[in-house]
Amino acid sequence: xxxxxxxxxxxxxxxxxxxxxxxxxxxxxxxxxxxxxxxxxxxxxxxxxxxxxxxxxxxxxxxxxxxxxxxxxxxxxxxxxxxxxxxxxxxxxxxxxxxxxxxxxxxxxxxxxxxxxxxxxxxxxxxxxxxxxxxxxxxxxxxxxxxxxxxxxxxxxxxxxxxxxxxxxxxxxxxxxxxxxxxxxxxxxxxxxxxxxxxxxxxxxxxxxxxxxxxxxxxxxxxxxxxxxxxxxxxxxxxxxxxxxxxxxxxxxxxxxxxxxxxxxxxxxxxxxxxxxxxxxxxxxxxxxxxxxxxxxxxxxxxxxxxxxxxxxxxxxxxxxxxxxxxxxxxxxxxxxxxxxxxxxxxxxxxxxxxxxxxxxxxxxxxxxxxxxxxxxxxxxxxxxxxxxxxxxxxxxxxxxxxxxxxxxxxxxxxxxxxxxxxxxxxxxxxxxxxxxxxxxxxxxxxxxxxxxxxxxxxxxxxxxx
Amino acid sequence: xxxxxxxxxxxxxxxxxxxxxxxxxxxxxxxxxxxxxxxxxxxxxxxxxxxxxxxxxxxxxxxxxxxxxxxxxxxxxxxxxxxxxxxxxxxxxxxxxxxxxxxxxxxxxxxxxxxxxxxxxxxxxxxxxxxxxxxxxxxxxxxxxxxxxxxxxxxxxxxxxxxxxxxxxxxxxxxxxxxxxxxxxxxxxxxxxxxxxxxxxxxxxxxxxxxxxxxxxxxxxxxxxxxxxxxxxxxxxxxxxxxxxxxxxxxxxxxxxxxxxxxxxxxxxxxxxxxxxxxxxxxxxxxxx
Numbered sequence: 236x237x238x239x240x241x242x243x244x245x246x247x248x249x250x251x252x253x254x255x256x257x258x259x260x261x262x263x264x265x266x267x268x269x270x271x272x273x274x275x276x277x278x279x280x281x282x283x284x285x286x287x288x289x290x291x292x293x294x295x296x297x298x299x300x301x302x303x304x305x306x307x308x309x310x311x312x313x314x315x316x317x318x319x320x321x322x323x324x325x326x327x328x329x330x331x332x333x334x335x336x337x338x339x340x341x342x343x344x345x346x347x348x349x350x351x352x353x354x355x356x357x358x359x360x361x362x363x364x365x366x367x368x369x370x371x372x373x374x375x376x377x378x379x380x381x382x383x384x385x386x387x388x389x390x391x392x393x394x395x396x397x398x399x400x401x402x403x404x405x406x407x408x409x410x411x412x413x414x415x416x417x418x419x420x421x422x423x424x425x426x427x428x429x430x431x432x433x434x435x436x437x438x439x440x441x442x443x444x445x446x447x448x449x450x451x452x453x454x455x456x457x458x459x460x461x462x463x464x465x466x467x468x469x470x471x472x473x474x475x476x477x478x479x480x481x482x483x484x485x486x487x488x489x490x491x492x493x494x495x496x497x498x499x500x501x502x503x504x505x506x507x508x509x510x511x512x513x514x515x516x517x518x519x520x521x522x523x524x525x526x527x528x529x530x531x532x533x534x535x536x537x538x539x540x541x542x543x544x545x546x547x548x549x550x551x552x553x554x555x556x557x558x559x560x561x562x563x564x565x566x567x568x569x570x571x572x573x574x575x576x577x578x579x580x581x582x583x584x585x586x587x588x589x590x591x592x593x594x595x596x597x598x599x600x601x602x603x604x605x606x607x608x609x610x611x612x613x614x615x616x617x618x619x620x621x622x623x624x625x626x627x628x629x630x631x632x633x634x635x636x637x638x639x640x641x642x643x644x645x646x647x648x649x650x651x652x653x654x655x656x657x658x659x660x661x662x663x664x665x666x667x668x669x670x671x672x673x674x675x676x677x678x679x680x681x682x683x684x685x686x687x688x689x690x691x692x693x694x695x696x697x698x699x700x701x
Numbered sequence: 702x703x704x705x706x707x708x709x710x711x712x713x714x715x716x717x718x719x720x721x722x723x724x725x726x727x728x729x730x731x732x733x734x735x736x737x738x739x740x741x742x743x744x745x746x747x748x749x750x751x752x753x754x755x756x757x758x759x760x761x762x763x764x765x766x767x768x769x770x771x772x773x774x775x776x777x778x779x780x781x782x783x784x785x786x787x788x789x790x791x792x793x794x795x796x797x798x799x800x801x802x803x804x805x806x807x808x809x810x811x812x813x814x815x816x817x818x819x820x821x822x823x824x825x826x827x828x829x830x831x832x833x834x835x836x837x838x839x840x841x842x843x844x845x846x847x848x849x850x851x852x853x854x855x856x857x858x859x860x861x862x863x864x865x866x867x868x869x870x871x872x873x874x875x876x877x878x879x880x881x882x883x884x885x886x887x888x889x890x891x892x893x894x895x896x897x898x899x900x901x902x903x904x905x906x907x908x909x910x911x912x913x914x915x916x917x918x919x920x921x922x923x924x925x926x927x928x929x930x931x932x933x934x935x936x937x938x939x940x941x942x943x944x945x946x947x948x949x950x951x952x953x954x955x956x957x958x959x960x961x962x963x964x965x966x967x968x969x970x971x972x973x974x975x976x977x978x979x980x981x982x983x984x985x986x987x988x989x990x
Contacts, residue, residue, distance in 0.1 A: 404787070404926075404928055405926065405928075406738055406745075406784070406785040406787070443785070444785055444786060444787035445724065445787075446787065446788075446790070446928055449728065449788065449789055449790060450724050450725060450728055450787070450788065450789070451724060451728065471928075471929070471930035472929055472930060473930065473931060473932050475932065475942065477942070481942070482935055482936075482937060482942060482961055482965065484964060484965060484967075484968050485968075487932075487933075488931055488932040488933075490930050490931045490932070491925055491931035491932060491933045494925055494926060494930070494931055495925060499744060499745070499925070505742055506742050506744075507742055507743050507744040507769060507770060507976060508744040508745070508925075509744075509969045509972035509973070509976070511968065511969065511972065581964075582961075582964040626930075629928070629929055629930070631928075631929075631947075
């Protein structure tokens with residue numbers, strides 16, 4: 236029955252797309268979007284909305300698509316989200332809004348993410364201006380980091396009338412959206428750049444090449460006249476395994492591999508940054524970053540193995556990305572863990588020694604713990620190894636800011652749900668508070684912090700004026 | 702965009718450039734570095750800060766045109782701009798946090814090699830301003846490549862210049878020069894700070910180890926972001942993996958695995974030669990002409 240079957244969406248043919256960096260999912264056409272939107276049964280008490288971290292009024296924007304009023308659909312999205320074109324593409328909807336869609340009980344849930352993407356892309360193509368900005372209120376707020384948390388916080392505050400400036404360490408704003416997520420999942424010129432231009436149209440200023448903690452300190456930012464600061468510096472430090480041979484030539488962190496390709500565009504011959512992949516590549520890990528690194532290596536011409544210590548059903552990566560990776564010919568070595576990286580006489584990777592695993596008892600989080608099978612070690616030949624084991628927050632800002640506490644994993648401590656840190660007038664949110672998580676959660680945190688910053692400054696100004 | 706305020710040829714293919722970057726100039730401390738991107742298609746290149754003037758808002762870098770990026774950089778003239786210039790990066794030199802009176806008791810030797818002698822300046826200046834005396838020994842290929850001699854003379858108690866071919870000063874390498882000072886001239890040093898090409902730092906460290914002089918090196922591995930987010934610059938120090946951009950760039954010279962560092966530094970040699978070749982064709986040999 237059509238009611239329970241999702242409207243199919245087009246993808247680039249896997250045989251072709253492994254030779255290019257163009258977007259893989261082509262998105263819904265108008266007709267397809269309308270057809271899919273009409274499947275939504277417009278629940279009185281929608282179960283999808285509470286599962287969206289920013290609580291977008293999902294039935295309302297979908298109804299507008301069904302009525303072919305794409306402009307209003309986009310406007311509704313803009314009320315809740317600063318980056319709908321991004322979130323429609325990269326959110327793990329299967330674990331959020333789509334997971335609790337009532338249609339999912341008897342069939343396939345509504346393709347909420349793809350519809351969000353459709354409406355947002357339509358707005359971009361039609362150059363729709365969605366931001367309404369209040370009159371300037373004369374107060375300055377500084378944002379550290381231009382990733383999803385910072386962008387969202389900046390956008391919300393600018394709309395309220397604040398003069399907002401973002402300090403970004405890299406030479407381009409966007410955070411993980413520009414250096415982490417590849418072009419074939421999230422186009423940079425067409426989507427990310429446009430979203431950041433929209434932010435600038437709201438009056439947000441972006442100063443790149445400023446590393447807070449080195450170029451300037453948090454206290455120096457206050458000296459420049461800012462009333463409050465939001466820290467959205469992410470979790471950008473790569474984790475290595477500390478196994479023998481990890482510093483062999485040809486071993487990358489996924490962050491380095493992806494930064495070279497996405498931010499520095501090393502895959503293009505007209506760019507100066509080099510990249511090197513061998514004939515066979517091993518990617519260690521099972522998250523989205525591992526999928527991105529594997530699929531990037533495939534596009535650079537390699538045979539790619541993903542090495543993951545649990546089974547396919549525990550892969551933390553998004554289902555769609557895993558499916559796409561399998562279609563593209565990525566080979567998965569499940570229940571496998573590396574124990575050593577082997578080098579040739581010149582110090583280049585020539586192989587990887589792994590041990591087979593089995594799933595043992597459940598750990599505290601309820602996941603079955605992988606256990607090594609004794610005597611099951613084996614070697615296989617690879618020329619490049621990419622470590623995608625996760626990241627942790629950079630300790631630079633807490634270390635250089637007196638009174639700003641962080642925990643033993645370098646996560647900035649917040650003392651309430653609004654992102655208030657242990658220091659007055661400083662707020663934080665996103666991966667630097669939670670450890671590496673999702674784009675939409677970072678956006679949610681940026682949004683909450685914006686509200687709290689507004690409240691803080693308004694209360695302070697009342698007190699001063701009385 | 703960051704304007705080039707001043708440019709000077711110091712030796713064949715070695716240029717000093719003052720770049721307008723007020724925030725960096727204000728924050729820079731001895732031992733730190735910057736990352737630059739010359740133009741839109743460019744790569745991120747780490748360069749040690751050679752001088753900074755907070756009042757003028759300028760930072761001085763000294764570059765030898767070696768690969769495509771450094772050649773593109775030195776081809777820029779005064780009034781032109783560099784696309785990105787970020788810093789200061791890395792930890793300041795350890796002595797910045799030491800007790801001045803304790804430092805005054807120490808006899809420090811700086812050992813610089815080639816273009817790597819220029820980054821001695823900010824450290825030497827810092828010490829000189831605090832009344833701490835030190836010697837400097839520099840090594841160059843030949844007379845033409847001896848740079849900043851007058852500047853070093855002002856700063857150091859003794860400046861000892863060595864050239865590989867003996868065309869100026871002491872005949873020999875930096876390692877020979879240090880042995881000459883310590884073994885033959887009987888000088889005693891409590892600390893040696895070594896800056897130069899990786900291979901020079903390796904052999905100089907071996908010499909100071911043999912002579913029992915505690916030493917520090919300023920490492921220059923491959924870097925991408927320079928902020929700790931990628932690990933391209935990782936080095937093994939005392940058996941532990943460190944990121945040179947955030948844990949360094951200065952480390953205990955006698956704890957560094959130089960063979961690994963040299964091997965890792967050469968990872969993109971083929972690609973660099975390839976790029977360099979393309980660039981030379983592009984500018985029709987203008988750079989070397």
